[in-house]
Amino acid sequence: MKRPLYYLLCAIACSSMVSATMPTAAIAEAIQPQATVEQQAQAADTSSDTGKAEDGTNTNTTVDSAEDGTATSTDTSAVNTESADGTAATPAPSLLAQTNPTPEAISTTSQTGYAHSATATQNGVTFTVSWNDAPAGTATTFHVTQANGSSQAKARMDVPTYWDGGSQESVCDPSRPAWASYHSLGTAGHDFTFDFTASGTYRIYFYFMDNDRNDPQNDKGIYYLRTTAEVTVNDAARPSVTQIVNDAVDLCRQQTNGSEYDMALWLHDWTLDQLEYDHNLNWCSAESGLTRHQGTCESYQRIYSKLLDAAGIANGRITGNGHTWNAVKIDGKWCQMDPTWDDTSDNWYGDLDQRHLYFGLTDELMAIAHSDHTANYQKNDYAYRSTDLSNNYFMRNGKADEWAEKYADRIQQHLDAKEKSFSIDADNQSFPPSISGIQNGIVAYAMNLREWKTGKSNAAIQAVSNFKTCSSTSWEVTFDFTVKYTNEKRTVGQSRQTARFSI
Structure with missing residues (x-):
C-alpha cells in the first residue's frame, strides 16, 4: 500500500x-x-x-x-x-x-x-x-x-x-x-x-x-x-465493526505468543492490510476502513485503537499537524505508533523497513515527523510520555544493534585515544532528515546500551544524533559523543544511559 x-x-x-x-x-x-x-x-x-x-x-x-x-x-x-x-x-x-x-x-x-x-x-x-x-x-x-x-x-x-x-x-x-x-x-x-x-x-x-x-x-x-x-x-454478510475487530483479535491470540508486544505488532500489521489511504480525504471511520477498505488517518487510528482495546492493551489518541496516531502502553511503558505513515510498500532507504519506521518511538522521535507533537509531550497533563525505545520494532528484532555495529570500529578508535568528546558522520547522509533523524535516534539508543572498553577502562558513552540543514537539498548528519572513562565495573544487567535526540 x-x-x-x-x-x-x-x-x-x-x-x-x-x-x-x-x-x-x-x-x-x-x-x-x-x-x-x-x-x-x-x-x-x-x-x-x-x-x-x-x-x-x-x-x-x-x-x-x-x-x-x-x-x-x-x-x-x-x-x-x-x-x-x-x-x-x-x-x-x-x-x-x-x-x-x-x-x-x-x-x-x-x-x-x-x-x-x-x-x-x-x-x-x-x-x-x-x-x-x-x-x-x-x-x-x-x-x-x-x-x-x-x-x-x-x-x-x-x-x-x-x-x-x-x-x-x-x-x-x-x-x-x-x-x-x-x-x-x-x-x-x-x-x-x-x-x-x-x-x-x-x-x-x-x-x-x-x-x-x-x-x-x-x-x-x-x-x-x-x-x-x-x-x-442485521446481516451476516455485512458483519459489524465490533465483530470484525473481535474476530481479528481472536486470530491474533492464536498466531502470537500473547505478549503485549507481539499482539501490538500483529494488530499493527493487520490494520495496514485492511485499507488504502483515501487521498480524497472523504472516508474517515473505522467502518469505512474495515468494510470499504478506504480511510484517512482517522480510520487507521480508530481501527488500531479498537483492536488494542479488544486485546486489553492500553492506548491513547495523539493529534498534531492535522494528523492523528496512537500511543500504546506495552509492558508498562508508553510508546508512539503511527500506522498511517507506516502503511507503505516503499523501500527507498536500504535495509530500513519503512513499514515499521513509526512503530514504538519516543515522543522526541515522533516529533521529528510531526513537529506539533513537541508541544503535546511538554504539557504537564500529557498522559502518554514515551521516553523508552525498548519496544521499538528495530530494537526488538535486532536491526538497531546491527546498524550500531557498523560504527563500532570508528567509535573504538576514538575511545582508544581516550577522547572525551568526538563526532562521527552518519552513514545515511542521503536520507531526508525526517528519516535519518528517526533511524539515527534508534541507533544512538542502541550504541548507548552497548558495553564499551578501552584497555582496562570502561567507557560510558552518550551518543546523540544530530543533523544540520545546509540547503533545501543537502544536510549534515552526525553522531556526537561524550565519554566518561572509569575503571569501575558496571553491575551486570545495569542499563547504559539512554539515547538523547537533537534536531
Missing part, C-alpha cells in the same frame, strides 16, 4: 446470506432561520486530516426537537425486497471496493411505492424522504420530494453516522464540500444514494430549504428543516 501523498510532500470475505434491514422511526426537526448554525456544525466536525475535532464523532442525538414543524414516519414493511427468493449473492468485497463516496443526485426513478419514509412539514410545505431496503453490495436510494413548496425547494443529505454498540462515528468527513451541497427538488424530487456496508445502526440527517428573500411569492420561509432516517442493518 502506498504512503499518503502528504508524507512525500512534508503526509472480509463474506458468504452469500439473507439480508435484513430495519429502519427505526424517523423524526423531523424544524430549525428557525439561522444561517450560521449549520455552518458552525460543519466546521466543528472536520476530520483530523483537515483539522478535525479530536473525538471525530457526530454528536447529533436521535431525539430531535420540532419547534414549529411536524414530522411523521411510516414503516409499511420490514421485509427485504432484494430478490425474488429473498436472498442475495454477495461477492467478497475487494480491497479497493468502489462505493458511492458522496450523496450524488441521480436520475429520478419511476418507483412510487416505498417501504419506509420520513416526513417533515413546516409553513404548509411537506418534505418526504422515502426508501426501500437494499441487499449487500447494493446502494440504498433515498427519494426526496416536496409538496406545496416553491421552485426554490432544495435538499441535501448529511454524512451518515454509524453505531454498533460501541462509539458513534461519522462514516465520512462532513467537512468535504460535497456533503454541504443542496439539490433542487422541483416537481420530480431527487434521489440520494448510500451503501450500508456493516451491521449496525446508521443515522442520516436530511436538510431542506425553501426560501427566496428577493421573491415574496416563492419565499416559504423555510431555512433549515431536518428529518432523520435511521437504518438498522
